[in-house]
Amino acid sequence: MKLKTFKMGGVHPPENKKTADIAVVNVDIPKKVSVTLSQHLGVPAAPVVEKGAKVKVGTLIGEAKGFISANIHSPVSGTVFKVDGVTDATGYRKDSVIINVEGDEWEEKIDRSEELVKDIKLSPEEIIQRIKDCGIVGMGGAAFPTHVKYMFPEGKTADTLVVNGVECEPYLTSDHRVMLEHPDEILVGVSIMMKAGKVDKAMIGVESNKPDAIELLTKKAKDYPGVEIVPLKVQYPQGAEKQLIKALLNREIPSGKLPLDVGCIVNNIGTALAIYEAVQKNKPLIERVITLTGKGLKKGGNFLVRIGTPAKSMLDKLGEEIPGDTGKLISGGPMMGKAVNNLDIPVTKGTSGIVLMSENEASRNKIQNCIRCSKCVSVCPMGLEPYLLEKLAEKDMFDECEAEGIVDCIECGSCSYTCPSSRQLLDHIRYGKQNVMRIMRERRQQ
Amino acid sequence: MSNKLIVSLSPHEKGDLSVEKVMWGVVIALMPSFAISVYTFGFDAIKVVLLSVIFCMGVEFIIQKFMLKSDVTVFDGSAVITGLLLAFNVPSNIPWWQLLAGAVVAIGISKMAFGGLGKNPFNPALVGRAFMLASFPVEMTTWPVPFSNIWSPAADAVTAATPLGRLAEGGVKALGTMTDPPVQAIDYMDLFIGKIGGSLGEISAAAILIGGIYMLFKKIITWHIPVFYLLSLAGFSGVLWLIDPTKYADPVFHLLAGGAMLGAWFMATDMVTSPMSVKGQIIFAVFGGLLCGAIRIFGSYPEGCSYSILIMNAFVPLIDKYSKPKRFGKEVNYG
Numbered sequence: 001m002k003l004k005t006f007k008m009g010g011v012h013p014p015e016n017k018k019t020a021d022i023a024v025v026n027v028d029i030p031k032k033v034s035v036t037l038s039q040h041l042g043v044p045a046a047p048v049v050e051k052g053a054k055v056k057v058g059t060l061i062g063e064a065k066g067f068i069s070a071n072i073h074s075p076v077s078g079t080v081f082k083v084d085g086v087t088d089a090t091g092y093r094k095d096s097v098i099i100n101v102e103g104d105e106w107e108e109k110i111d112r113s114e115e116l117v118k119d120i121k122l123s124p125e126e127i128i129q130r131i132k133d134c135g136i137v138g139m140g141g142a143a144f145p146t147h148v149k150y151m152f153p154e155g156k157t158a159d160t161l162v163v164n165g166v167e168c169e170p171y172l173t174s175d176h177r178v179m180l181e182h183p184d185e186i187l188v189g190v191s192i193m194m195k196a197g198k199v200d201k202a203m204i205g206v207e208s209n210k211p212d213a214i215e216l217l218t219k220k221a222k223d224y225p226g227v228e229i230v231p232l233k234v235q236y237p238q239g240a241e242k243q244l245i246k247a248l249l250n251r252e253i254p255s256g257k258l259p260l261d262v263g264c265i266v267n268n269i270g271t272a273l274a275i276y277e278a279v280q281k282n283k284p285l286i287e288r289v290i291t292l293t294g295k296g297l298k299k300g301g302n303f304l305v306r307i308g309t310p311a312k313s314m315l316d317k318l319g320e321e322i323p324g325d326t327g328k329l330i331s332g333g334p335m336m337g338k339a340v341n342n343l344d345i346p347v348t349k350g351t352s353g354i355v356l357m358s359e360n361e362a363s364r365n366k367i368q369n370c371i372r373c374s375k376c377v378s379v380c381p382m383g384l385e386p387y388l389l390e391k392l393a394e395k396d397m398f399d400e401c402e403a404e405g406i407v408d409c410i411e412c413g414s415c416s417y418t419c420p421s422s423r424q425l426l427d428h429i430r431y432g433k434q435n436v437m438r439i440m441r442e443r444r445q446q
Numbered sequence: 447m448s449n450k451l452i453v454s455l456s457p458h459e460k461g462d463l464s465v466e467k468v469m470w471g472v473v474i475a476l477m478p479s480f481a482i483s484v485y486t487f488g489f490d491a492i493k494v495v496l497l498s499v500i501f502c503m504g505v506e507f508i509i510q511k512f513m514l515k516s517d518v519t520v521f522d523g524s525a526v527i528t529g530l531l532l533a534f535n536v537p538s539n540i541p542w543w544q545l546l547a548g549a550v551v552a553i554g555i556s557k558m559a560f561g562g563l564g565k566n567p568f569n570p571a572l573v574g575r576a577f578m579l580a581s582f583p584v585e586m587t588t589w590p591v592p593f594s595n596i597w598s599p600a601a602d603a604v605t606a607a608t609p610l611g612r613l614a615e616g617g618v619k620a621l622g623t624m625t626d627p628p629v630q631a632i633d634y635m636d637l638f639i640g641k642i643g644g645s646l647g648e649i650s651a652a653a654i655l656i657g658g659i660y661m662l663f664k665k666i667i668t669w670h671i672p673v674f675y676l677l678s679l680a681g682f683s684g685v686l687w688l689i690d691p692t693k694y695a696d697p698v699f700h701l702l703a704g705g706a707m708l709g710a711w712f713m714a715t716d717m718v719t720s721p722m723s724v725k726g727q728i729i730f731a732v733f734g735g736l737l738c739g740a741i742r743i744f745g746s747y748p749e750g751c752s753y754s755i756l757i758m759n760a761f762v763p764l765i766d767k768y769s770k771p772k773r774f775g776k777e778v779n780y781g
Binding site: 008011013091170242246252253254255256257326327328329330332334335336337338339340341342355357359361362363364365368369370371372373374375377378380381382383384385387388405408411412413414416417418419420421422424426427430 | 450451452453454455456457458459460461463464465467468519522524561562563564565668717718719720721722723724727770771772773774775776
């Protein structure tokens, strides 16, 4: 059978998913956690606790401010040490609630039993409110507040829920493990999302390099009406929502529009689990599965980590050190993740993995002249011309950048990855895109 | 742990393509043609190819090292390709100094004067060939007969016209494919395998095809340019042949004779001088094929392949401007 995929562009980096067979283990709760108040896209949450306050696991410590924002809950029990700036994976100091851990006492309202609850008692409105209350955000990396996706603007409706189990980034296996270890919870979560979005069809896209997950979910999905598991050809960036919708439904989101404009809601597979826990178990988003991996590590693994825990705790759990030849630490995947300069950074709701790269892998090759091979054009999933955008951005020709569609760039990095001359196309395109977006903002204000 | 961590923007993963891999891949793809030329022309072929490559690399080295005082990149393989292609475009008995002049023009003027690798608007080897054809018309159009005294460098080669030359001089009758005149017929199988004279690398369509398929397999080139170039040449000559087979040669002859195969697979596909989008590449190839046929059939030169590509090279910036790839999310409308 010919597997579905998106048609335009794409690359296939070495998968390196060496932790795919390693079951998720709990990381020990550290002595102190730093929970940043802006783990999501949008407005940071406002702290609602002060120094010395006693908190339990699940206590609200940050309240959503504005429409696009998310609640933050304490991932541990203990005493608030202070509210202060802490440097996270973005490299910025962000206001954070630092909590000294004492025991592991949970809020009573949270159902901690393992029992699967299939009955969905809440109404769509109540589900969306619960998702909002529990601070659920997209777990794929961008951390967009999830409830916003279900609050449709006037006149808009959706017909399909698209669930992203693609995990197209090399190395990362956290979504894969979640699918293998919590298939029922995910499927109930998907049913909840279908109810909230008032759709009767859901498609879970999974790349064919996870045959065990596809088989398991397909078997279980028979009990969940309207849910379909779609195996996809392995191709990066299939996890990008525009490419995923194209692959699954052959619908193309018009430039500058959102999935809802083609009748879709897109959520990550990890988000489905978080929604299940929030709606059926009343559990806020206080922990997530993270992959720690790298060629230099003896083993690596997948870990259930409380939010705010230093990334280093996973290494400690493994009993490994950062290898001597490490040249780069990446928060997220190697194609779109952020390089960080230490592993003391606290994990957030959007942290999907930590990848260690050797100096050799991480260093960039010498930049050579463009040989006009047109590889960048052929791999661009948005049909742009990266070589041209690079030149235009380099010369600050922003009007031309805009005309050439630079704002459509999803920053997947396929162009830089492919370039035989090792030109850093995306660096320049980002610069051009930021400037074009600034110019567009200024134009709107006038 | 080294305390020098790299903190740079994504993507952090890098592909394993490099300029060197691409260029040396093309060099490998040219080897079957080289082998056939040595088999056919013997020592002369080795001499011409070696000299041409050395001249091209030498000119690039001297310009980079002493004139530009920049990094020397002669081993990236691009000068080797130019050298090979230049040699493949000349008769095997070309004097060495004419080859040197060709190399100076190809690398010095056509490539380095425009800024080196990737900046040249015209295919360097073709510019070198065009220069040589204009400057040394006699030597460039006197081809030794294949397999004549090929391992004795001192012997004077016996020369003969190429099939395209015969066509231009004497019309279709001179080809002997018609039964009427008593000239030796050209066997298409010989033409395909490379038993009939011509420039070094042009003689064997089979060897060129092997190299071309290798490049397709290695994803160095895509199929669009060679296929559309050859289709368009065959279509153009085919229409004329259908109109009057006694006056015009058939399309198979046009595909196999002269430089069309070498041009379509190795010169028109030159990345630097061909368009960036698939749409543009098709436009480029179709018009190139038409031009090649037009020059061959209506022009005064027997061979039009190299000029057709050079002319289309000049249109590449224009083609790039007007043949944008289809953008995601443009021209779609969902109600």
